[in-house]
Amino acid sequence: MDPMTDRLPATADVVVIGAGVVGAACALAAAQAGLRVAVVDRGPITGGTTGAGEGNLLVSDKGPGPELDLALHSRARWIALAESTLDGDVELETKGGLVVAATPGDLAALRAFSRDQRGAGVEAVDLPAESLRDHEPHLAGGLAGGVSYPQDAQVQPMVATAYLLRAARRLGATVHTGVSVTGLPHGVVQTSRGRIATPAVVNAAGTWAGDVARLAGVELPIQPRRGFILVTEPLPPMIRHKVYAASYVANVASGESDLQTSPVVEGTRSGTVLIGSSRERVGYDRTFSLPVLRRLAAEAVALFPFLSAVRVIRSYRGFRPYSPDHLPVIGPDPRAPGLLHACGHEGAGIGLAPATADLVAAALTGAEPPLDPAPFRPDRFVDVRGEHV
Amino acid sequence: MSELFFDGRPVPVEPDQTVAAALWRAGVRSWRTTRRAEAPRGLFCGIGACHDCLVTVDGSAGERACVTPARPGSVVSATAPSTVDPPAKGQRAARGRFDVAVVGAGPAGLAAAATAALGGGRVALVDASPRVGGQYWRHRSDGPAQDRAVFEGLKSIVEERVEHIADATVWFAEPGFVLHTTAGTVSADRIVLATGAYDRALPFPGWDLPGVVTPGAAQALLKGSGVVIGREVVVAGAGPFLLPVAVGLAEAGARVVEVVEAGQPTAYLRQPGHLLGAVGKLGEAGRYAAALARRRIPYHVGHAVVAARGGPDGVSEVDIARLSDGSVRTVRCDAVAVGYGFTANLELALLLGCGSRRAVDGGLAVLADDDGQTTVPGVFAAGEVTGVGGSTLAVVEGEIAGSAAAGGVLSTRELRQLRRRRDRLRAFADAMHAAHPVPAGWMSWLDQSTLVCRCEEVPLRDVERAVQELGATDARTVKLLARPGMGWCQGRVCGYPTAELAAHLCGRRSTREDHAAFAHRPFAAAIRLSDLAGD
Numbered sequence: 001m002d003p004m005t006d007r008l009p010a011t012a013d014v015v016v017i018g019a020g021v022v023g024a025a026c027a028l029a030a031a032q033a034g035l036r037v038a039v040v041d042r043g044p045i046t047g048g049t050t051g052a053g054e055g056n057l058l059v060s061d062k063g064p065g066p067e068l069d070l071a072l073h074s075r076a077r078w079i080a081l082a083e084s085t086l087d088g089d090v091e092l093e094t095k096g097g098l099v100v101a102a103t104p105g106d107l108a109a110l111r112a113f114s115r116d117q118r119g120a121g122v123e124a125v126d127l128p129a130e131s132l133r134d135h136e137p138h139l140a141g142g143l144a145g146g147v148s149y150p151q152d153a154q155v156q157p158m159v160a161t162a163y164l165l166r167a168a169r170r171l172g173a174t175v176h177t178g179v180s181v182t183g184l185p186h187g188v189v190q191t192s193r194g195r196i197a198t199p200a201v202v203n204a205a206g207t208w209a210g211d212v213a214r215l216a217g218v219e220l221p222i223q224p225r226r227g228f229i230l231v232t233e234p235l236p237p238m239i240r241h242k243v244y245a246a247s248y249v250a251n252v253a254s255g256e257s258d259l260q261t262s263p264v265v266e267g268t269r270s271g272t273v274l275i276g277s278s279r280e281r282v283g284y285d286r287t288f289s290l291p292v293l294r295r296l297a298a299e300a301v302a303l304f305p306f307l308s309a310v311r312v313i314r315s316y317r318g319f320r321p322y323s324p325d326h327l328p329v330i331g332p333d334p335r336a337p338g339l340l341h342a343c344g345h346e347g348a349g350i351g352l353a354p355a356t357a358d359l360v361a362a363a364l365t366g367a368e369p370p371l372d373p374a375p376f377r378p379d380r381f382v383d384v385r386g387e388h389v
Numbered sequence: 390m391s392e393l394f395f396d397g398r399p400v401p402v403e404p405d406q407t408v409a410a411a412l413w414r415a416g417v418r419s420w421r422t423t424r425r426a427e428a429p430r431g432l433f434c435g436i437g438a439c440h441d442c443l444v445t446v447d448g449s450a451g452e453r454a455c456v457t458p459a460r461p462g463s464v465v466s467a468t469a470p471s472t473v474d475p476p477a478k479g480q481r482a483a484r485g486r487f488d489v490a491v492v493g494a495g496p497a498g499l500a501a502a503a504t505a506a507l508g509g510g511r512v513a514l515v516d517a518s519p520r521v522g523g524q525y526w527r528h529r530s531d532g533p534a535q536d537r538a539v540f541e542g543l544k545s546i547v548e549e550r551v552e553h554i555a556d557a558t559v560w561f562a563e564p565g566f567v568l569h570t571t572a573g574t575v576s577a578d579r580i581v582l583a584t585g586a587y588d589r590a591l592p593f594p595g596w597d598l599p600g601v602v603t604p605g606a607a608q609a610l611l612k613g614s615g616v617v618i619g620r621e622v623v624v625a626g627a628g629p630f631l632l633p634v635a636v637g638l639a640e641a642g643a644r645v646v647e648v649v650e651a652g653q654p655t656a657y658l659r660q661p662g663h664l665l666g667a668v669g670k671l672g673e674a675g676r677y678a679a680a681l682a683r684r685r686i687p688y689h690v691g692h693a694v695v696a697a698r699g700g701p702d703g704v705s706e707v708d709i710a711r712l713s714d715g716s717v718r719t720v721r722c723d724a725v726a727v728g729y730g731f732t733a734n735l736e737l738a739l740l741l742g743c744g745s746r747r748a749v750d751g752g753l754a755v756l757a758d759d760d761g762q763t764t765v766p767g768v769f770a771a772g773e774v775t776g777v778g779g780s781t782l783a784v785v786e787g788e789i790a791g792s793a794a795a796g797g798v799l800s801t802r803e804l805r806q807l808r809r810r811r812d813r814l815r816a817f818a819d820a821m822h823a824a825h826p827v828p829a830g831w832m833s834w835l836d837q838s839t840l841v842c843r844c845e846e847v848p849l850r851d852v853e854r855a856v857q858e859l860g861a862t863d864a865r866t867v868k869l870l871a872r873p874g875m876g877w878c879q880g881r882v883c884g885y886p887t888a889e890l891a892a893h894l895c896g897r898r899s900t901r902e903d904h905a906a907f908a909h910r911p912f913a914a915a916i917r918l919s920d921l922a923g924d
Binding site: 046051158159163166169177178230233270271272288293298311312314315 | 569845855860861862866872875876911915923
């Protein structure tokens with residue numbers, strides 16, 4: 001059996017904190033670079049935000065800029081991982097996204113957005129209202145139009161994470177679940193089950209990354225942004241793409257702490273339809289909020305009227321690792337030598353994990369990074385006076 | 390004669406029958422095929438938990454045939470996804486504000502509602518069925534007369550003083566408290582959860598064949614709809630409930646091939662302290678045992694059904710193993726009723742944040758204090774949800790919780806007596822569980838392709854892979870990686886075995902958390918998006 005929860009190694013070249021998708025991708029990239037890797041997580045693998053994700057590999061919701069560049073690179077990396085590196089089915093589906101606009105005003109804004117995206121290398125096809133149902137036969141009538149994004153894709157995030165970790169283990173990495181990190185003095189990771197001496201620590205603790213950073217004496221302004229998903233009964237294939245309303249992009253980009261919802265609807269290979277999305281900053285409140293669930297249901301039915309007769313069998317919630325400028329935090333932290341971050345991906349962590357891992361591996365080995373890491377630098381939230389902005 | 394139409398063919402319908410009973414009576418033992426293997430499925434749990442019996446009724450897909458009344462003229466079909474909106478059911482209608490709302494109208498709930506109402510406050514009794522009685526008293530008037538008298542007594546108080554909110558499946562509960570049901574919303578200052586239990590099933594090769602059902606399904610079909618599950622029936626599993634099921638089937642004309650009991654039921658006879666406290670229960674068991682003997686029905690203890698075989702029409706034979714040495718013999722039959730105790734319905738308690746514990750039978754139970762109050766102030770629990778213990782205990786717990794929820798209806802002396810009686814009955818129930826444990830070797834009955842999760846068709850192989858190859862270290866991660874418990878029934882059926890398997894494969898004993906991973910359900914029942922969305 002693979003080494004899963006054996007005794008901690010005394011030393012490692014790098015310790016990855018967090019066995020979610022980002023930690024798993026970082027572990028694999030570091031192991032592929034020849035480093036001795038230990039992954040620790042206080043819970044089981046894929047137990048945090050990854051286990052509550054839909055598995056989006058989206059380019060459609062990103063305007064030109066560093067996150068889109070990261071997403072495009074990452075998408076290619078996911079396809080390569082799924083096709084060659086990972087020895088297992090991560091349920092990669094290049095099903096494409098469809099963004100629809102309800103009003104002419106929304107459509108004009110969406111078209112302007114897609115035009116800019118095309119300029120940045122995104123495949124985006126403007127669709128008139130009359131051809132929307134050629135793409136999605138069960139869409140509501142009366143929509144103003146939409147944009148098709150063939151590059152949008154999906155993986156099963158939990159299974160994908162497990163396969164990333166397995167690939168890392170086959171290269172010698174060890175994975176230790178149920179291990180809490182209790183201290184990060186320079187060169188050492190102190191845990192509830194002993195110490196690991198290591199020159200490098202990767203903070204891939206997702207929404208909880210601020211707590212890990214604090215152990216090393218630095219602040220990271222990562223906060224939980226709660227989201228709910230409704231899961232329907234399994235159906236025959238009715239929805240082909242990931243379909244969402246143009247308002248979603250504005251909501252993702254917003255910094256509001258109050259509740260925001262916008263319909264995101266997609267079918268999965270298992271037959272269920274997943275319905276999102278909500279965003280609210282309410283700390284780690286795990287209560288299922290009926291008003292939010294009701295809004296998700298109403299918005300989904302408005303987009304796909306056939307859903308009104310379909311049953312919801314389940315709901316789940318997760319806490320996205322929100323960062324104030326909506327960009328992930330990736331790379332060495334100049335304030336704490338030896339500490340690297342790979343966190344703050346908000347709702348895009350599944351999609352951005354492989355590219356994040358490439359940046360981390362490049363930083364660990366001194367190799368040339370595949371893209372400019374500057375926009376993601378961890379100390380960007382600190383102003384010239386050393387205070388958080 | 391009145392009839393419904395199943396895939397175009399007329400099927401006779403009798404009053405008070407469910408769709409499942411009408412189909413079964415007409416010789417239809419499966420009415421859908423699974424999505425992956427296209428395997429035939431029909432009745433399994435018989436009381437609305439497992440969702441195996443889904444059927445389309447009058448254009449509404451995903452209806453549970455076992456709890457849907459058969460109406461003359463109904464058009465029933467196997468598949469066909471629903472595109473017809475069902476008539477609005479007034480989901481959002483306010484049904485009033487109450488001092489106490491009791492959920493579940495079985496023995497515990499009836500007792501709680503009746504006792505609370507004697508205090509003079511406004512009491513609601515919310516239940517999914519059209520009539521009170523629950524699983525235990527739902528059925529046609531038979532059973533021990535003494536028992537019947539308790540039922541009639543509670544029922545008459547409830548009819549007089551309690552607002553019975555029928556056909557109301559609670560699908561969500563909010564603090565404060567608001568119960569969202571399929572018959573409107575019910576608000577209450579305090580609630581009593583008496584949500585009962587359903588049969589606990591263990592997987593074995595062939596357990597998904599049509600004709601393999603739980604004892605509760607055989608009982609519900611017989612007592613609720615007057616339909617006998619088969620001509621030659623093997624009744625199997627563990628626990629005293631097998632006896633009345635076998636006797637009932639025999640009295641209704643089935644040949645009960647044998648009763649196969651995994652436990653050693655005489656074990657509790659060696660515990661005289663408990664015996665003294667529950668002579669009534671023992672007398673009942675003795676009467677059933679005598680009835681079995683009279684009919685020359687073999688009763689094999691220390692044995693278990695370990696495999697079933699058959700064709701598309703259903704089961705035709707089972708393998709019965711002697712657990713001491715593993716020796717197997719094959720027995721022909723056309724139905725098997727098999728179950729190993731019960732699983733309590735905990736979703737509402739967990740949704741409201743109530744603490745839970747592992748009970749003596751290995752299942753989850755709500756933590757409750759001496760008044761039946763859970764760890765959430767204002768939320769009380771009674772009956773099987775506090776630990777499976779049978780109807781007599783449930784009534785006593787219901788009285789205690791109902792009194793406390795209504796602010797203290799019973800006198801100190803009455804309460805003292807009730808608590809003493811409760812403790813005796815609980816000790817007796819614990820001794821029963823010890824005599825009828827889940828057989829230790831059940832995991833060895835499974836082969837790699839045996840389904841662990843019936844809904845999502847997850848075989849043992851996938852559960853093993855989740856642990857051994859993918860690195861799951863607990864039941865929740867197994868669920869995330871292999872999908873057991875993700876389907877229609879939301880782990881109601883596969884939860885217990887999957888939690889046990891996951892822990893076993895991880896080389897440890899199962900924990901409360903392993904089991905809770907399958908018991909947390911944000912929606913206590915499936916709900917249509919239109920009903921969730923509201924107006």
